[in-house]
């Protein structure tokens with residue numbers, strides 16, 4: 001089981017079992033909310049336990065973005081029609097034993113950096 005939290009510790013979460021889809025999102029929404037790009041992994045709803053008061057923001061009508069209302073840490077992304085929760089890789093505590101697998105929404109990436117790690121890049 002892996003544990004994570006926001007910056008102030010008011011929101012904590014645990015993830016049981018496998019973490020899938022470890023990726024970096026370059027979309028405009030993740031860039032705005034995170035300040036750069038957002039690295040996340042995902043697991044089934046039932047594998048993720050969230051404690052604390054999460055504020056949810058629905059930017060586009062298809063998914064909601066969860067953050068700590070106290071410190072602002074952007075922690076979760078949940079599509080309305082999926083039974084999974086994506087969580088911020090950067091919020092996990094300690095060693096994860098995981099590695100980034102791909103970049104997504106690279107067509108929306110900023111022009112102030114290059115992606116040079118050789119990982120697969122998806123336009124969306």
Ligand SMILES: [Zn+2]
Nearest residue numbers: 006008068071
């Ligand atoms: Zn917080």
